[in-house]
Amino acid sequence: MVALALQVKGITKRYPGVIANHEVDFDLRKGEIHVLLGENGAGKTTLMNIIYGLSMPDEGECYLDGELIQITDPNLAISRGIGMVHQHFMLVPTLTVVENIILGVESLRPRTAFLRQLSLLDLASATKRIESLSKQYGLEVDPAAYVRDLPVGAQQRVEIVKALYREADILILDEPTAVLTPQEADDLFQVMRALVQPRGDKHGKSIIFITHKLKEVLAVADRITVLRGGRVVGSTMPSATTENELAAMMVGREVVLTVPKGPARPQEPVLEVQDLKVLDDRHLVAVDGVSLEVRKGEILGVAGVQGNGQRELVESLTGLRKPVGGHVRILGQETTLASPRRITELGTAHIPEDRQKHGLVLSDPVKDNLVLNTYYRPPFAHRAVIAREQVADNAARLVREFDIRTPSIETATSNLSGGNQQKTIVAREFSRPIQLLIAAQPTRGLDVGSIEFIHGQLVKRRDDGCAVLLVSAELDEIMALADRIAVMYKGKIVSVMPAEEATREKLGLLMAGVS
């Protein structure tokens, strides 16, 4: 019998209107990497929050080392050796690495330890321990650096060290590769392998690895459990399965993993960018002399690790951020300093990176969100009055056409799932004649079904003669859709190549700044 580090039985968790987990059984052996696979909303995060004590199950039991235990809060989980690396890093940017790591378990200078919370911190000994942990597992971190200055890969290492510093034996990694370059992901897998190695007569760490990326599952898993709609639909070994089989388990039907798409027929340029220079919110140069061109009938993919100026590039192209240098021309017209409305009226559609912040007015109903950029003109407005019927008709039509799952067109968009929010945006942007489509991270956080739909729409637009600029941190997405690929690194386009010439390795290196 293999020793179990953790076992949960019959976990059920209900939220108003949804059952997030339904009688879930899951176990973790000592020294194994157990992948928990499932789409967004499948209940992976709910299950992990229960194990980590962030929420309590309505039913079910949890065993740690064979002992029945109720994990009521993260403190208890931490003290029982459970560590979690959250999908959105739980690091305080303005604190240093060592401060982040010791937060909550601060070591004190012995002579001042009389009043715990007001005693002096002992950063030196904490630093020493961090350095020894980082050497032991090959997790390179600089304890004195401020977290805000670190690239995401390094921030992730800090998160892992943070868990190890708390003497975690069970590590939960929630979608850890979502923000990494392929090389960084490979490094992470190596670290994971090192972590589960037995040390002396002790078991190695046990890891729960949450993901929806099929390739990595097969690369690192010892065992795989698939969740769908809050239930466990199956468990398997990497040797006994394939990507397609896993995808089908995850979605519940056969899935086309590749986007069907014919060759591009690029024509005249629609978007021309020349030597563009844009500052970020901190007034630092974010886009540093970018020149590019997107032609009618092609998809130009901009690859790159998040935070290399893509956001600022997109914002400046759509008029949301004024560039400090260079030129942008859409259909031959100068739009460098043009207003978003003028750019929209030239036939530009924009799918923003942050759909909740910039794509929708969350508190407003679906029907109003569907006319956000056309409400002021006929047929939706007569002089200064909104034509309610037209707005409603338009909404009803688009909801049907784009299969937006919403209780009604009056529902506030905040109540829609991520996929349906994104479909609302796509429906709005595609419901008028467009020449140029700028899509930033269009499928982030979406389920496979919605991703299929959005990808299909992008290709369809291209074939209809639209110029498409696709900015994405998902390399697979870029490679599946783009006709030409530009790689952005530190505000510069470091390379542009036809999609046929691109490989994961080549792009990954460019994304990491190795040329």
Added chain:
Amino acid sequence: MDMRIIIGLFALTLVKATPLTLGALSGVFCERSGVVNIGIEGMMLTSAFTGFSAAFFSGSALVGIAVALATGGLLALLHAVLCIRFELNQIISGTVINLMAVGVTGYFNRVIFSGRTVPGVETLPRVEIPLLADIPFIGPILFQHQPIVFTTIILVFLVHIVLFHTPWGLRTRAVGEHPRAADTLGIDVFKVRYINVVVGGMIAGLAGAFLTLEAVGTFEKLMSNGRGFIALAAMVFGKWSPVGAFGAALLFGFAEALGVRLQIENIGIPYQFLGMLPYLLTIIVLAGVVGRSTPPAASGQPYRKE
């Protein structure tokens, strides 16, 4: 200019900077933990009144100070409950406290003291620190003051140590920047905020005590006179750090002292204009002329557990 005038000007700067520094420290405590407190002005004013009344009736300045601290703490607790428990807009809660302070102090001042002839208490005694006070130039500027001035200087460095070198400070900064991160590490975000806001309120209370018990020895209507807001400007200017805020408060204090000084010198500028100096300076500072600074990221946002 006469050396004595310069010494006097600098010493007065320190005195004028005291309530501003305390107000700014109060703000630092609150905002570093993620709660905006624009009610410092009201907390000062109310504490000035209650502290004075307590001292007046008990005949003891210490009782007065204790009551002032308690008043500030209680008002801050109200602010904390409204902002943390009930997730009320923090600006509105602060405004409520400010308006309430004006009404309550004005009303009770009339009810309690209007019949009497100019009530007053003896101000806190001036202390000369042995040896240090005798250093030429520096001695009279720094080491011949009343107790709250000294306390304030000590507090600046104490708050600095607490904020940057203790677990409590680390947790406070984490909670003000990224409460969810702190929560996932088992830190009680609400507790940290409650305690910081209440401690901040007590410091504002001390500023109130300074106004009545140390500076003038009597209560006047609206006597806080916008100092709570200037203190917030000093906090911003000082980039939410105690030492920085102290530096900024000294600058504002200097402007105020200079106004007073020039008025005495009678240089022909109407005193109203000289009195404007600190406020003008506040506007210039807040307009971002002297470099922008970023507040704690979660400042002003109620925290809600998932």
